[in-house]
Every structure is written in structure tokens, then in C-alpha cells.
Amino acid sequence: MKLHDIPTPALVVDARAMERNIQRMAAFFSERRCKLRPHFKAHKTPAIAHRQLAAGWCTGITCATVSEAEVIAAEGVSGDILIANEVLGAGKAGRVARLAARVDIKVAADSATAVAELAEAARAVAVQIGVLVDVNVGLPRCGIGPGQPALELARQVASAEGLRLRGLMGYEGHAVAVADRSAREAAARYAMEQLLSTAQMVREAGLPCDIVSAGGTGTYDITGQMEGITEIQAGSYVLMDTAYAKLDIPFELAFSILGTVLSRPSPTICVTDSGHKACTEDHGNPSVKEIEGASVLLLSDEHATIILPPESKIAPGDRIELWPSHIDPTINLHDALFVLDGDEVADVWPIAARGYPEQRALLP
């Protein structure tokens, strides 16, 4: 299969750029006590996760949902899985317990309710589920307060039959995309000081805390250098996006949305078939690859309306690639990654954990 045979819109991956990103990140962690736990949620693609882990210096893999953990286990990606997210509701703790019989699984928790549900599910099938207390370090999202509240929850985990306290996590998501490095460093360091002081309290209380998990692509080289942080949950670095490409980090844009020009309604406009069903705009419009002076005016469901220099020779049927602004939700729109080696399609990788695999299992 050749590049021009791919039906559009489609995700295409530059395999060599991706491999350079993987090697650059591995090289960083090869020199440090802190290790990488690559985040599967960014791409949901077992073939990519295998390559990230094969590069070494990883503790295991991170994911965001029980479905992702199930795919990781089924595909033999890693036997050491962290669900870096709260697990609650409709049979989910039971599914984690069934996974715990096969792999070393750890789950984030920030409430007594979540701890109780996990413990009950673990006891029901006589397994132990690892738990990291999720500490809020500044992002307005999940996590229990640092210090005493987190210590109290750690005590509950440690005393719950069926659970094993493994440590803490705290995601400095409010810091990862700050453009200015010194401001990013300040925000990340302040957040991590909350996490590290809480870890010290947990240890001083005689409780186990061998894992302190944090970080992302924007802070891996800040948080990953702080004494006491044991692993970094970066995901986007592997294929990148235009939002992260604005930061001073050494990773390349390695995937794009391939589209076909459907229309050239005026000298300064063309329209492709890559709308926001193919490329999300939650981090802003995508950028146009390799056409100087071109930019996306707007995305609609099935179309990108692109402003062109009037002298452009772009015509219906031509291909245009867009660089997405946000990797995770964009990849989540697709079922396949077309892996390019020049103009050859070297592989087609299933995005196996796309969407909600548990919903597909319930279809008649």
C-alpha cells in the first residue's frame, strides 16, 4: 500500500520521527534514578506502547481507564500497569480485581468511597489491588489535599484488606503547558514539593511509599530531576502535537492528519475532508504542514476550510496534511494509524483502546 492509496481523512505516522522521540526520552531516563511510565492514553495503540517499553528505562505503563488496562493486559504490553485515575461505578472495581489476578495493577484513589469499592472487589476474588493515593497538587481536577488529608486516606488504604498501599501520585497538569520555562519550572516544583512532603509524612507514619508518580511531557525534565519522584507519566512526547511543540522540549511532530482537497471555491480558499470528526480543536486549530502561508480558518464536522496564498496551485484531489494541536483526543477519533516509511505504508496499527471498548462488548 502506498501513501496515495490511504482513504482520507486518516492518521499517518512518521515512523522514524517517532522512533527518534522514543530514543530521546529513553536517553534522558537512562541517566537518572527516576524512570519513565509512558502514558497509554495519548495514543491507545499497543504497537506504540511496545516500542516505548522496548527502549528501556520504564517502570511499566500508565493508563487512564479500566478499558485501557484491559487492552494492555490482553495485548501483553506490560505486566506493571498504573491506572492514574479514580476508578468508580458500574462494575469497574470488579474489572480491576480480575486484572489484579494476572498483572501488577495499581489504581489512583482520592476518596474513602473509591477505597471501599476497590477493597470489596479485591476481597471478592481474593486478590490484592495496589493503590496510589492521588494528591491534588494544583490542577482543578481529582486528588485529595496534600498533607494530613492524604495521609489519612493512605492509612485507610494500608488498613483495608485486599488493598496494598504503594505510594502517591500527583499530576501537575496545570504546569505542563506553561510556555515560559522558568514559570513552568516554578509551577511544577511548587506542585511537587506538596507531593514530596506528603510522601515524607506517609513514610514517617510507618506506611509504605515506594512509588511517587507524577509528570508529563511538558515537565518530564523538571519533575523527573527532583529527588524522590520515582516515575514520570509522559505520553504525548511519542508523537507530539503543535501545543507541546511550542515548548522547549526535544521532540518532533511525528503524526498528522492526511486529508484530500474536496473543493477550491476561491483563489484563497481550499476545503479538505479533515474536519473536527478527524482532528479535535480543543487546543486550537491544527496547522497546515508544508504549505507556506497556509492556515486553517475553521473546522466543521467533515471539513477543514484552509486559507491559501492566492498563487497556490492546490486543486481538488490533492492531499494536504494537518498537524493536530492535541494528540490524545485526535487519535481517539480514529481506529487505525497508517505508518509511513517515505511514501510506503509500512504498517497499519490498530488503535485498539480507542473510545470505550466496554461499550463495544455490550452491542448486540
Added chain:
Amino acid sequence: MKLHDIPTPALVVDARAMERNIQRMAAFFSERRCKLRPHFKAHKTPAIAHRQLAAGWCTGITCATVSEAEVIAAEGVSGDILIANEVLGAGKAGRVARLAARVDIKVAADSATAVAELAEAARAVAVQIGVLVDVNVGLPRCGIGPGQPALELARQVASAEGLRLRGLMGYEGHAVAVADRSAREAAARYAMEQLLSTAQMVREAGLPCDIVSAGGTGTYDITGQMEGITEIQAGSYVLMDTAYAKLDIPFELAFSILGTVLSRPSPTICVTDSGHKACTEDHGNPSVKEIEGASVLLLSDEHATIILPPESKIAPGDRIELWPSHIDPTINLHDALFVLDGDEVADVWPIAARGYPEQRALLP
């Protein structure tokens, strides 16, 4: 299966509200010469399309992609299909030609290139493909200029062996969401005058023009009352969204995103598992259903951070439903619609044309 058994996040449909929407739209067209051609792209769900057509007063069905047309044909939804979009690139015209052997298929075209590709594909398998010339009526997207340019393209279609000119289409997408009715009417009428005067030119040139297709959920009762418009391509009306609910149209919000509360990090915040991988924000944040004073602060990949009144008793494990702001891309994130009759799950419908079915066919 009960409501509380549904793994979250998930799309849930109020079957009775949906049926009321379908009947209200059918009642409008029962009294007019203009008919409805419901747009499949809004929901991509054969079970819904069957119900829309069963209510009567439809010419057939509208879709946006070749994949959708293939699903419609395979599921026996309708034998009269309009792809209201340009078809170009990577084998697509050939796929339309294969469909043309089984169903009455019509495709929008706005360029000589598209016309030539369709004609060549039709001749290769000895079928006729119906074509509507796509006229730009103001939306900055596809469509050839009204008047002489459109007439010239209509002549090319009419003289191309393998193609059959059926008429025109023009989508007044810039008008459909205008909040003020008189401004919306003015914009829609001005757009449709361009389309209708072009139709007259085509007929005066002795060319066939039995279909003049236009409209959407926001303009169905404006455009659908204009003499000479033969069909309306409305889709969103069937399940609605909060953007369309702001207009003075008689349709109910009939679907929502069911989420589970993962965290209650502070008295005025809770976090659910329905982030923008479950609910797009391209038309703004979703709204919180049935919790007075609650609103979405932000969506991230896997989470909705929701502001609550401080007295709220919402706790981890509770369920919260969100009303999406944009139906089409939100449904496109999911594989299943859970159909509710009160607290019972009456059915689980496959969103069969979600994403890019042609990509799934290429997976190893």
C-alpha cells in the same frame, strides 16, 4: 440491564423524547410539497434512521461520506441516498459506483475534477451515478458559485457519460445557528434565492433539475417553506443539542452523556469521567442536566470539572448527566447508544458508521 449498570461515560437516549422529535418534524413536512431527507451524519446510527424514515414524508436519506452511504445500503436503511458532500480521492468514486449498482445514489459535486472522477468510475462498472451540483450559498466551505459557474458545471455533468444530472444543492450552514429568528430568516432566504435562481437558469437551459436540496435543523421551517426547495437535509433535530436548543424550534434534548462522579475535591467542585473524549466542546461546554446551579468549568481528556453549589450532596460514585453542545461530533466519539425507557435500558444501538469504517476494514 438497568441505567445504573451502564459503564460510564456513555451516551444515553430518551426514546420517548426522540420519538416526539421525529413525529414533530414529520408533521411539519406532511403539510408541504417540500419533503425531509434526514441527515445520517448527525447520529450515524441505523436504528435511528429507520425510525426517521418510518415516520414518513421523506425523499430518502442524506449522508456526508461514502462510508456512511455504504452502511446505509448494507443495513437496508434507504434505497435513495444523497451524499451531500464532494467525493474525491483514493478509490472513493469507485465505491460510489459500486453502490450505484444497488441503490439510487446521488453525490454533490462542485468541480470538473470531481465530475470527471465520478464519470470514469461509473463507466468502469457500467452504472449511472446521480449528481447534484453543489452551489455555494454563503458558507465559507464547498460549492461552486451560483449562476453561470454552476450552470456551466451542470452542463458538464449532463453531458458526461455515466452521470445523471438530478439538480442542485446548497447548504446555508452560516444561517442555521443564528439566534435571532428574523436575522436567521433573512440569511436563509438570501442564500436560497441564489440557489433557486440558479435552478431556474439550469431549467431554462433545458437541463434536468428535479431536486433542489438544502436546509438544516435551524432553518427547516424557513427554507422548507420556500417554493422550489424540494427537500431539507436536517439531522440534529432527532436528538438535539444545547446549541440548537437555544433556537425557537420545537425539538427536545433527547440524549445526554452519562458520567460517574470520580472525585469531590472541594465543596464547590466535583469531577466526572465524561471529558472531551466523551463529549466535544467545539460548540462550547456541555450543560449539567438536573442539578440547579451546576455548570461545567472545564473538560479535559478524561474528566469534566463541574462547579456545584456548596450545599450539594453529590458524592463519588453518583451519576451526573451532561447535555452536549454539539450532537454530530459527540455521537461520533461513541460506539453505542443506550436507549432508556425510564430506568430500564430498552436497547443498545450500534453507532455503525462511527469514525471511518473504511479504516477498520484495512486493519490487519
